[in-house]
Amino acid sequence: MSNLYNRDSILEFVGGNSGFKMKQLPFMGVICSVTLYIVYRTTNYQYYETQMETKLHPFDSVEDNELPSGKLKDLPRGIMHTRSDLELRPQWRKSLRSAVKVNTNKNLLAMPVGIKQKEHVDDVVKKFRTENFTIVLFHYDGKVDGWWDLDWCDKAIHIVAHNQTKWWFAKRFLHPDIVSTYDYIFLWDEDLGVEHFNPGRYLEIVKSEGLEISQPALDPNSTEIHHRITIRSRMKKFHRRVYELRVGADFNPPYYLCRFVEGMAPVFSRAAWHCAWHLIQNDLVHGWGMDMKLGYCAQGDRTKNVGVIDREYIVHKGIQTLGGTGELTKKTKKKRGTSSGSSGLDPRAEVIHDS
Template identity: 65%
Template sequence: MEPLLGSPEIKGYQKPSKSLLAIPVGIKQKYLVDKVVTKFLSANSTVMLFHYDGIVDKWSDLQWSHNVIHVTAINQTKWWFAKRFLHPDIVSEYNYIFLWDEDLEVENFHPIRYLEIVKREGLEISQPALDSAKSQVHHKITVRRRKGDVHRRFYKLNGGGRCFGNSTGPPCTGWVEMMAPVFSRVAWRCVWHMIQNDLIYAWGLDYKLGYCAQGDRSLNVGVVDSEYIVHRGIPSLGGLDENKVPHGLKISKEKDRYAVRLRSYAELQIFNKRWQKAVADDECWTDQYLEQNKTSNG
C-alpha cells in the first residue's frame, strides 16, 4: 500500500517491502493465520489476505488488520485469487512471493532467515520443509532433514518411497509442493502464465514448476530444512471429508469434499492435455527435461 498524502521523494518515505505473503483465509483458521501474518509483518513483508468465505470485518480486532490488503470473493481458491490479483507487473516490486495455505504453523520459521538461505543457495522456487512428526505429508521430499540448510533431492530410504539414486524428475528432484511455495520475481512471472484462468485447483502445476526455475531445476528448486513449518492439512473447501460421507447420502456439491476431489482430478487431466497440445503446436519448443521425464515415467 502507498501513503495517501505527501511525495514519494520526501524524507522518511519507505519503499515497499521486498517480499509478499499472499494467503487464502477463512475465519475458522483465524488463530493460525494471526501467527503467520504477525511473523511476516515483523519481517517487513507486505501481506495480502484472500477471504474465500467473505468474512472480513471479524478480522478487524487484530492489531495488524489495517496494515494488510484484504481481497474477498466467496468460495474461490488460492490459485483463482493469484491469477487475478498477483499479475507479475503488479507484484514486480517484490523479490519473492510467498503463496501459502492458511493451515500452517510457523513456530520454527523466520522469514528473514529463510530468504537469506534462499538467496545464498540460488533457489528460484522453494518451500520450507515440513516437520514430519506433526505435518500431513504427501511427498517425502518435503520432509525436514536434520543436517544442512537445504536439500534438493530425495532418495529411497529403508524400503520406503519411490525415489532412487537415478531419479531425476519430480517429486524426487527439484520439486516443491503447492501448500507453501516461494517464488522469485522472475520465477513467478513464468508460473503466473502457467496458471489457467478456468482451472482453480492447479493440479499438475507442481510437476511443471521446474520449467520456471531459470535453469536447472535440480539446482534452483529446493526445500529449506533449517526454517521449517507444520502443515496441518485442514480441508477448507467443500466442508466434508469424502471418507466420512455415508454410502448413498446425497449432499450439495458446495458441502461435498468428494466433489472437490473430482474436480481436482478433472482439472489435472485438462491441464496435462493443454500442456501436451502447447508443446505439439510450438515448433520452437525445446524440452530440457524430455529424456529425464521419460526415465522418471518409465
C-alpha cells in the same frame, strides 16, 4: 464655464482611476510571486520524485518501459508507468519528503484465508510482519469484518471473492507487472504452523544457494504429508533431492525436486513468478498437478535452482476449509488412513482432473 467644469471632472475621474490602478500594482505583484513560487515548488517536487524513482528502480531500462500497444504511443513519455505494486499510499501527505517516501517492503506474502483459521493466519502474519513483508489476504468466505481486531489488519490488503481458491486469486491479482517490485513472493496456504520458521533466515539461505523456487521443509509430525521429498532432514540446511527405495530395482536413482514443488507453501523469485503466473491456467481450480510443472520456471538448471529448506521448516496441519464441511474432512482423513497403509496413492488424485 460648463465646458471647464466638464473638463475638470474628466481629469479628476481619470486621475482617480489611475490612482486605483497604482494601488493594485503591489497586490498583483504579491499574486504573481505566490504563483511563481507554487510553480517552482511543483516543478521541484516532480524533479525530486523522478530522482527518487530512478534510485529506487535503477534497473528499469528504456526497453522495459516501452508500451506494447500502439494505442498508447501518444502518451507523454515522462509520465508513463508500466508497473504498479501493492503498497498502501496515504491520502494526505504532511510534507514533501513524506510524499515520495516509498515503503521498503521487498517481499510479499499472499494467502487465501477464512475466518475459521484466523488464529493460524495471525501466527503466520506476525512472523512475516516483523520482516517487513507486504501482506495480501484472499478472503474466500467473504468474512472480512471479523479480522479488524488484529493489530496488523489495517496494514494488510484484503481481497474478497466467495469460494475461490489460491490459484484463482493469484492469477487475477498477482500479475507480474503488479508484483515486480518484490524480490520474493510467498504464496502459502492458511493451515501452516510457523513455530520453527523465520522468514528472514529462510531468505538468507535461498539467496546464498541461488534458489529460484523453494519451499520450507515439512515437520515429520505434520498431519498431512503427500510427498517424501518435502519432509525435513535434520542433518541438512537444505536439500534438492531424495533417494527413494524402489522394490525390485537394482539401484536407487535420485528423485530430483526439479520435478516437484508442492503447492501448499511455494516461494518464488521475481523471475520465477513471472514464468509461473503464465503457467497458471485461467480456469485452474485446486492446482493439484500443476506443482509438478513449476520446475520449468526455475530460470536455469532445475536440478540446482529448486530446493527445500530444512533449517527453517513448517508444520502442515492439513485443515480443509475451502468448499468443504466437517463431514468431508472426516471422510478425507479416513481415506488417507486407509490409503497410506495400502496402496500409497495420493487421495487428492480423485479431484486432480477438475483442475
